[in-house]
Structure formats: C-alpha cells, structure tokens
Amino acid sequence: xxxxxxxxxxxxxxxxxxxxxxxxxxxxxxxxxxxxxxxxxxxxxxxxxxxxxxxxxxxxxxxxxxxxxxxxxxxxxxxxxxxxxxxxxxxxxxxxxxxxxxxxxxxxxxxxxxxxxxxxxxxxxxxxxxxxxxxxxxxxxxxxxxxxxxxxxxxxxxxxxxxxxxxxxxxxxxxxxxxxxxxxxxxxxxxxxxxxxxxxxxxxxxxxxxxxxxxxxxxxxxxxxxxxxxxxxxxxxxxxxxxxxxxxxxxxxxxxxxxxxxxxxxxxxxxxxxxxxxxxxxxxxxxxxxxxxxxxxxxxxxxxxxxxxxxxxxx
Amino acid sequence: xxxxxxxxxxxxxxxxxxxxxxxxxxxxxxxxxxxxxxxxxxxxxxxxxxxxxxxxxxxxxxxxxxxxxxxxxxxxxxxxxxxxxxxxxxxxxxxxxxxxxxxxxxxxxxxxxxxxxxxxxxxxxxxxxxxxxxxxxxxxxxxxxxxxxxxxxxxxxxxxxxxxxxxxxxxxxxxxxxxxxxxxxxxxx
Numbered sequence: 001x002x003x004x005x006x007x008x009x010x011x012x013x014x015x016x017x018x019x020x021x022x023x024x025x026x027x028x029x030x031x032x033x034x035x036x037x038x039x040x041x042x043x044x045x046x047x048x049x050x051x052x053x054x055x056x057x058x059x060x061x062x063x064x065x066x067x068x069x070x071x072x073x074x075x076x077x078x079x080x081x082x083x084x085x086x087x088x089x090x091x092x093x094x095x096x097x098x099x100x101x102x103x104x105x106x107x108x109x110x111x112x113x114x115x116x117x118x119x120x121x122x123x124x125x126x127x128x129x130x131x132x133x134x135x136x137x138x139x140x141x142x143x144x145x146x147x148x149x150x151x152x153x154x155x156x157x158x159x160x161x162x163x164x165x166x167x168x169x170x171x172x173x174x175x176x177x178x179x180x181x182x183x184x185x186x187x188x189x190x191x192x193x194x195x196x197x198x199x200x201x202x203x204x205x206x207x208x209x210x211x212x213x214x215x216x217x218x219x220x221x222x223x224x225x226x227x228x229x230x231x232x233x234x235x236x237x238x239x240x241x242x243x244x245x246x247x248x249x250x251x252x253x254x255x256x257x258x259x260x261x262x263x264x265x266x267x268x269x270x271x272x273x274x275x276x277x278x279x280x281x282x283x284x285x286x287x288x289x290x291x292x293x294x295x296x297x298x299x300x301x302x303x304x305x306x307x308x309x310x311x312x313x314x315x
Numbered sequence: 316x317x318x319x320x321x322x323x324x325x326x327x328x329x330x331x332x333x334x335x336x337x338x339x340x341x342x343x344x345x346x347x348x349x350x351x352x353x354x355x356x357x358x359x360x361x362x363x364x365x366x367x368x369x370x371x372x373x374x375x376x377x378x379x380x381x382x383x384x385x386x387x388x389x390x391x392x393x394x395x396x397x398x399x400x401x402x403x404x405x406x407x408x409x410x411x412x413x414x415x416x417x418x419x420x421x422x423x424x425x426x427x428x429x430x431x432x433x434x435x436x437x438x439x440x441x442x443x444x445x446x447x448x449x450x451x452x453x454x455x456x457x458x459x460x461x462x463x464x465x466x467x468x469x470x471x472x473x474x475x476x477x478x479x480x481x482x483x484x485x486x487x488x489x490x491x492x493x494x495x496x497x498x499x500x501x502x503x504x
Contacts, residue, residue: 003335006354006400007322014322031396034357035377047354048322049401075390079456084464095459099481100448101384101393237459237480 001037008049012215015050016182020211026050028071029105031098032114039122041115041131055109055215058082064221067178070109070214074098074166077108087219089227089246093169096231099238109214112167112177112194113206116160116264117240118149129157133203148242151293151300153263158202159294162265163240167191169229171266172246172258176218182211188218195265202264225250228311231260232303243303247311253277257287257308262300280309337400343368344412352399359383361399362409370410370439374483381482384440384447385409391447393481410439413446421502422446425495433486441482445496448478449503470500 009015019026023045027033036042055069058080066082077083078094098106106114118139120126126138139149139159150161170191177189194207208214225248233239241261249255255276258268272287284305291301335355341348343366350365359376362368362385371394374382378396385394386408414420422442425431432438452468460477461468468474475496476489484492 001355004354005335006337006398009322018322027398027401030398030401031378031393034396034398038377047398051401075456079454084457088464091457091464092459095457095461099378099381100451100458100478101381101391101444101481102378102396104390105392105397237477 001034002040002043002045004044005046006049007046008051009053012050012053012055012180012213013184015048015053016180016211016213018046018048018211019213020182021046024048024211026213028107028110029073029102030110031102031106032110036115039124041122041124050213051107061218066219068108068217068219070107070216072108074103074106074108074111075100077166078103086222087169087173087227089172089229089248090166090169090219092227092229093165093231093244093246096229096244097165108166108217111164112170112214112217114163115205117163118160119145121160129198130160130202130205133201145296146294147296147299148240149294149297150264151262151297152267152288152291153197153265154292155198155200155202157200158198158264160198160202161261161263162195164266165229165231165241165244165260168244168246168258168260168266170217170219171268172248172256173223174220177214178216178218179208179212180215181209186215187212191266192268198264223248225255230307230311232307243300243307245304245307245311247308249276249312257283259287259304262288262291262304280305280312283308339400339403341366341399341402341405341407343407344409350399354398354400356399357395358385358387358397358399358402358407359394362394362407368409368411371443372436372439374437374440379483380437380440381444382437382440384443384482386443386447389450391444408443410442413442420446421499422495425498426492429491429495429498430488431491431495432484432488437482437484437486441479441484441492444479444482445492445499448475449496449500451478470497470504 025044027047056071057069059067061067074094078091084091120138121128121130127136129137149159177194179187228247231241231244244260246258256273258266269287272283275282275286338351362371371385372382374380376395378393383394384391387405414423422445458477460473
C-alpha cells in the first residue's frame with residue numbers, strides 16, 4: 001500500500017471541499033477501497049474519512065419515502081423495520097451480498113461506488129482500460145475467462161459488471177442518489193444517470209465530479225406488490241452474482257424487473273417492465289435485446305430468463 | 316508528529332493535511348493504548364504488531380477468510396479491512412478479551428467440548444463471529460436465509476451456517492463449529 005495523508009471530515013461540506021484535491025479519496029467502510037489499495041489498484045495520496053459526517057440516519061421523506069444516509073451500514077439498512085416492511089426487496093438484496101462482517105462495515109454510499117470484481121481489473125499484470133485508459137481489455141483477449149463477466153451494456157473497451165446487489169434493488173425501486181458538490185450545490189441522480197455505460201471510457205464509473213460526495217439515497221413512497229430478489233451464484237453464500245433478478249410484481253401482473261451480474265450497472269428497461277404480464281420470455285426479449293455475450297457467458301441470457309420464470313411461477 | 320486533520324469544525328476545510336502518521340487511541344479488551352501509527356496500518360496489524368495481541372489472525376488480508384474477525388463497539392468486522400486510525404476512541408474486543416486459559420468463556424469452552432477445530436488458525440475469528448451472530452439473531456438482524464422479515468428469527472442450522480459464511484475453516488470443522496454454537500445458544504435460552 002502506498003503512503004497517504006489521513007484526515008477526518010466533521011461534516012459533508014468539509015469532506016467535499018477537501019476531496020477536490022488531486023489524489024484525494026473518500027473512505028467510509030473501506031472494505032473495497034482498502035482491498036484495492038493493498039493491490040495498489042487505488043493509490044490515493046490523501047484519504048478523507050467521512051464516517052464522522054453525521055450521514056448515518058434513515059429518515060422518512062415528506063413524499064412518504066425514506067432518505068438513507070450515505071453512511072448507513074448495509075447491516076443497519078437491511079434490518080431497518082421500515083425497509084423490511086415497505087421495501088423488502090432492498091433488505092433481501094442487502095443480505096444476499098458479502099458476509100456479516102463486511103455488511104457491518106460497508107456503507108450505502110460505498111456500496112454504490114464499489115468497483116468491479118473483474119479478475120483482469122484486479123490483476124495488475126494484465127491490461128485493463130479501467131486501470132489504465134487505452135491499455136486494452138485483457139478480458140476480451142484470446143483465451144480469457146469470461147463466465148463471470150458482462151453480456152449487455154458493455155463495450156469493446158470493457159465487459160466488466162457492477163458487483164452490487166443493493167444497487168439492483170435500488171434500481172427496481174426507482175431510488176435516487178443525492179450528492180453535495182464542493183461549491184455547496186446539491187444534485188440528484190437516477191441510478192441510470194449516476195452510472196454511465198463504459199463506452200470508450202470505462203475508467204469513468206459514475207457521474208460524480210471531483211470532490212462530489214454521495215450524501216444520501218432516496219427511496220420513493222413504497223410501491224407494494226410482491227418483492228423478491230433471487231441471486232444465482234457459484235456457492236450458497238458469500239459470492240458475487242452470476243445473475244440476480246429483482247422482481248416487484250403487482251396483483252394485476254404488472255411490475256418491474258432489474259438484473260444484476262450481467263451489465264456495468266443495474267439493468268432495467270421500461271419496455272421489459274411493460275412486457276411482464278406476458279411472462280419471462282417476453283421480458284427478457286426486451287431486457288436483453290442487443291446483448292453481446294461471449295461463448296463462456298452466453299448462459300447468463302438463459303439463466304436470467306429461467307430465474308425470472310421460476311420467480312413468476314411462484315405466484 | 317501532527318494530529319490528523321479535523322476538517323470542518325475547527326479548521327479551514329482546505330487546510331493542508333498532516334504527514335503519513337497519526338496518533339490514535341484504541342481501547343482493546345478494556346485497556347487503553349495511545350499509539351502513533353503509519354496511516355496505512357490496518358486495525359489487524361495494530362493489534363498484532365503494535366500491541367502483541369496475536370489472537371486475531373492474518374489469513375488472506377483481503378476480507379475473504381474471516382480469521383481476523385474482532386468486535387468494534389460490539390459489532391463484528393474484518394480487522395484487516397479497516398485502518399487503525401479510523402478507530403480512534405473505539406472499544407475493540409479480540410479473542411484475548413473473551414476468556415483466559417484458566418477461565419474460558421462459554422463459546423471457547425463449547426469449541427473444545429465439540430472438537431470444533433483442528434489446526435486452530437481460524438478459531439479466534441470463528442469464536443468472535445460465533446459470539447456476535449447469537450447477538451445479531453437476538454437483535455433481529457435478518458440474513459439471506461431468514462424466511463420472514465417481520466417476525467423473530469429462528470435459530471436454525473441454516474441461520475447459523477449462513478451467518479458464519481464469512482469465516483472459512485480449511486480443516487473443515489464446520490459441522491462441529493455448528494454444534495458448538497448450538498450448545499451456547501441453548502445454554503442461553
């Protein structure tokens with residue numbers, strides 16, 4: 001790990017201001033950042049501790065939703081009685097991720113900003129356009145192992161997936177991300193606006209400007225329905241998704257579907273939601289239209305459809 | 316040596332940061348330690364290399380094996396994936412704070428009673444996690460296998476196994492670890 005200066009921010013404004021400096025990085029739970037710093041994939045020269053910024057509350061909004069502080073831990077959020085009652089999809093997605101120890105430390109904001117677990121991103125001996133823009137993508141080289149990697153929303157520069165389970169549930173729930181800029185302005189993003197697709201610049205993984213800090217995630221008023229999160233993975237616990245399906249289904253058959261494990265961001269399309277009453281095949285025809293799988297991860301297309309079909313058969 | 320910069324309340328937020336070391340007070344197993352640490356020092360390295368508390372183990376050093384599990388302010392975490400300087404003033408409980416060789420705590424005794432280890436390397440982390448999960452279940456913290464999110468959580472094999480999935484045991488003592496945890500849970504109930 002490279003040496004760095006360390007400072008604690010007492011409030012979000014101080015944190016955002018300090019983080020404008022070149023080489024500065026926020027740290028909250030640190031469970032992903034420190035791992036990346038040990039690999040020297042992340043090499044901040046200044047680390048701004050934002051755990052003392054008072055952003056760990058979960059509070060009702062005037063619109064009937066919830067405002068989740070960026071520092072609320074994944075464990076606390078999964079256990080919040082309002083989340084369990086009104087947004088069970090979010091609770092289910094959270095507890096399907098990581099381990100108990102990690103969920104106790106990981107934060108809401110940090111979970112959104114965690115980086116891909118693509119093995120070629122982690123292997124600093126291999127070219128990666130995320131680590132070194134223009135270096136190339138080892139994941140698309142001859143003989144690369146791609147069964148875990150993305151099938152849609154990807155590009156010739158990068159086929160990595162976003163690893164979060166929480167974000168998939170948030171996408172299905174139409175959550176928005178609130179931020180604070182160093183100049184004091186605030187912004188609000190849908191998750192699709194927050195996560196740009198890789199295109200030819202996969203090193204740009206969010207819409208955040210230098211120093212801009214996530215302050216909260218806002219859930220709209222509860223939408224009810226039957227909410228399920230099904231995560232398919234190589235072992236029963238403590239593994240990243242091969243495919244995950246977030247489903248909200250109303251009594252009339254309408255609803256929403258978002259996928260994890262297949263794309264550089266939580267994957268949802270309006271046209272696919274509209275096809276939900278016609279069944280899993282109709283949904284996936286729309287949701288995965290334009291997919292560009294490799295030979296080794298084409299199974300994800302069938303797996304996504306069959307997983308949704310299994311969830312729909314439960315009703 | 317400078318104190319870590321306190322951005323915001325006391326100083327101009329744009330003030331220059333300090334150097335590569337910071338002072339840090341850790342309260343470990345009830346004892347206060349005033350340290351000055353390289354900012355890079357993980358909580359695990361602070362415990363092992365600076366305080367000679369070698370119970371918490373460095374297995375993978377990447378948060379995958381759980382051998383470094385300790386409790387911070389009553390919550391279990393991976394000590395390898397957090398900076399010691401971020402725990403200034405925190406109360407840390409390691410395996411050395413659970414019991415002594417002369418007076419083991421209930422979970423330590425249960426691991427012996429049930430032959431819940433072979434080489435023992437992962438055992439301090441297993442015991443710290445095992446102790447914590449019983450409290451997490453009592454407190455109603457849901458897990459991936461919790462069937463009903465709105466009722467009290469049943470202490471089933473599946474709940475214990477799922478909650479212990481962040482603690483690997485290469486000797487494969489899982490079946491007996493499960494028995495040990497049940498023994499303590501039943502004694503408490």
